[in-house]
Amino acid sequence: MTSAVRTEGLTKSYGHAVALEDLDLEIPAGVIFGYLGPNGAGKTTTIRLLMGMIRPARGRVEVLGLPVPEKRNEVHRRVGYLPGDFVAYGDMTGEEYLRFLARLRGGIDWSEVDALSKRFELDLDERIASLSHGNRQKVGLVQAFMHRPELLVLDEPTSGLDPLMQREFLALLDEVRAEGRTVLLSSHILAEVEEAADHVGILRRGRLVMVESVSALTARAIRRIELSFGEIPDVETLRTLRGVNEVRMVGNTAHLVVEGTTEELFRVAAPFGIQSVVTHEADLEEIFLDYYAGDSR
Numbered sequence: 001m002t003s004a005v006r007t008e009g010l011t012k013s014y015g016h017a018v019a020l021e022d023l024d025l026e027i028p029a030g031v032i033f034g035y036l037g038p039n040g041a042g043k044t045t046t047i048r049l050l051m052g053m054i055r056p057a058r059g060r061v062e063v064l065g066l067p068v069p070e071k072r073n074e075v076h077r078r079v080g081y082l083p084g085d086f087v088a089y090g091d092m093t094g095e096e097y098l099r100f101l102a103r104l105r106g107g108i109d110w111s112e113v114d115a116l117s118k119r120f121e122l123d124l125d126e127r128i129a130s131l132s133h134g135n136r137q138k139v140g141l142v143q144a145f146m147h148r149p150e151l152l153v154l155d156e157p158t159s160g161l162d163p164l165m166q167r168e169f170l171a172l173l174d175e176v177r178a179e180g181r182t183v184l185l186s187s188h189i190l191a192e193v194e195e196a197a198d199h200v201g202i203l204r205r206g207r208l209v210m211v212e213s214v215s216a217l218t219a220r221a222i223r224r225i226e227l228s229f230g231e232i233p234d235v236e237t238l239r240t241l242r243g244v245n246e247v248r249m250v251g252n253t254a255h256l257v258v259e260g261t262t263e264e265l266f267r268v269a270a271p272f273g274i275q276s277v278v279t280h281e282a283d284l285e286e287i288f289l290d291y292y293a294g295d296s297r
């Protein structure tokens, strides 16, 4: 199967500053790919290169199997693109603007626009200039989704959306995933990526420092667990179990820090009579922050 996105040695500089260096990125079709990284890491630069908005210093780009920038126009027709700095013509209404884009794309099924606007509670009769930041962002989302593209390239799509609309956006991504479409989602919001994405790539100072599946990350994630026992087990025994990083006994309760699997822990602990279990949600934040800051790993 062709990849939805493929880059090879993709490099972009602004003057002497390297914004993106030797990016080899492959996004298989049907995957929701979360693209994370601190401010200035090169996320928007990557996306602009994919869409042929800027030219690389070197390297190759293929989107839906088409070389960019050569096939840029076809890519623009087939991809749903939401730029990070989405701006629309202020004196048009939402409807006028979307009809204009629909014509450029060779016509679309307008019921899709109605459905998306209703979903995002967007009034298409308002002039775009008079819309709030969040509502303008919704116009950007509708134009990216309205032709039901097989690939969506979204640069911080939830920027400015209220929590309810962020939920709605995540629900929309779930449907897109179920339909086997592909999404490149750049974001700062770890929780959003953790929930929405199948794979995550982290970019730091123009370099891709990690690509992994969210399930593999979750399997490695750190969990805090409290086990209360009928009969107090030997702390040293618990400490040596696979996945257990830390144990502290308070009365009959063991406070544990577990990395990855809890299988062995529960097998060994069960005979001591577990009276209660409290687990705190596994959190990828610690893993992410390590990569963001770029220490130890």
Ligand SMILES: Nc1ncnc2c1ncn2[C@@H]1O[C@H](COP(=O)(O)OP(=O)(O)OP(=O)(O)O)[C@@H](O)[C@H]1O
Pocket: 014, 017, 018, 019, 037, 038, 039, 040, 041, 042, 043, 044, 045, 046, 084
């Ligand atoms: N037009 C430009 N002229 C000069 N430098 C630029 C330009 N666009 C981007 N850069 C530089 O390229 C680097 C990468 O920027 P980019 O916008 O891709 O980061 P980003 O990951 O999207 O950041 P953010 O999370 O803040 O959106 C930064 O150092 C930025 O200053």
Ligand SMILES: [Mg+2]
Pocket: 043, 044, 045, 084, 155
């Ligand atoms: Mg950006």
